[in-house]
Amino acid sequence: MVNKKLDEAVLDTVLEQAFAEAFKRDIAKIEEENKDMPEHPKKYVDIERAYYKKMTKPKTSGMLVFRKVAACIMAVLSVGFITVLAVSDVRASVWDSAVSLFEKYASFSTKTKDNSLQLGEYSMGYLPKEFELTKTNSNEYINEYTFSNGADYFLITEYKTNESKIDYDYENGEYKKIIINGNEAFLISYSTNDSMIIWLHNEKSFSIEGTININILIKVAENIF
Amino acid sequence: MVSLSFYLMAIDSEEARDKLTQIYTQYYSTMRAVAHRFLSKHNSTVEEDIVHDSIITIINNMHKIDMNDETALKCFVCTVVRHKAIDWIRHEYRAEYDDFEQTAYSVEDTDPLPLDAIVSREGYEIIIRCINELSDNYKDVCNLKFVCKMTEKDIASILGLTVNNVGVRIMRGRKKLMAKISEAYYGKQKTR
Secondary structure (H helix, E strand, O other): OOHHHHHHHHHHHEEEOOOOOOHHHHHHHHHHHOOOOOOOOHHHHHHHHHHHHHHHHHOOOHHHHHHHHHHHHHHHHHHHHHHHHHHHHHHHHHHHHHHHHHHHHHHHHHHOOOOEEEOOOEOOOOOOOOOOEEEEEEEEEEEEEEEEEOOOEEEEEEEEOOOOOOOOOOOOOEEEEEOOOEEEEEEEOOOOOEEEEEEEEHHHHHHHHEEHHHHHHOOOHHOOO | OOOHHHHHHOOOHHHHHHHHHHHHHHHHHHHHHHHHHOOOEEEEEEHHHHHHHHHHHHHHHHHHOOOOHHHHHHHHHHHHHHHHHHHHHHHOOHHHHHHHHHHHOOOOOOOOOHHHHHHOHHHHHHHEEEEEEEHHHHHHHHHHHHHHHHHHHHHHHHOOOOOOHHHHHHHHHHHHHHHHHHHHHHHHHOOO
């Protein structure tokens, strides 16, 4: 041969074939000599693959999914709550609702405590702290109950009437209409720090007057059933 | 016997796991046989360890294997096992392989190439016989080079050698083979 590069290429091609052939013969001989060599049992392959998949399967337990869903819900609720509270009207409304809920809860708890009181046909569900019944005056037409804590007092009066409307002289005072347990009532404030609430219910006239805070007075009135 | 699932855990892709499953089921007994051939004289209890080491090497070089070429695949697997077995023997019984480097340097150039010898059927059989007589150190790199058609870089990473060392082994192995072929063919012709 003249071209040495061509000679090399031919030689490499022949060597590729020859090495492959030599290898095949060699391995065939080895395999023949070692027929008894243990084979990997094919029936185990599927089992081992399945075992591998089981061992490496990512764990998506129910608890994990639940946590993710709960986290998403909490995030959405938080964003929504913050957005809603950004509006001042909504914020005020929420505050009012919270206050009324608190008051409801407070009145409920008062009723269940020992300081609830029976006043003739009616029961008094709310008695301000440290106040106690100090005087009672009753006859055929009128029942009066006086409560005091030593410094302040309030008087509950219940009397029968055939009137369908309230007539009262509120001289030296200012009045405004309020609603007590669904009945129209008058709240009268005097310059002497006395206050009074009057309303009609079942042909009876009720009044509460005293030196206590107006809000407490209203609360007492609302808790007479 | 180490479980297949143990090896599968070391592999990331599903494709590679399929490859290993195929190799493991198809060639496990052949790998044991190759290891047995080299180690039976010394210590047959390490055969399984050698196969285990070989499978780890195969896993690490999985991407270099052409699964469609059955001969190349089998050659790759067996060469890795053989190399591991020889490495173990060299480490445990150093004397048996001490003469390797000296004999390597004693190879001389043969010019011209013995093409007359290799183009005939008779010459082809002589080549195969000469290949079988070749030292295992040359045979391993030449198998990966000529049968598996791997680059010197890939061969180096599989056998744990440097790229230069692989290049030198291929060159020397080839020269040694040419010398053997020339000697066998022309020597034979002269006797006729």
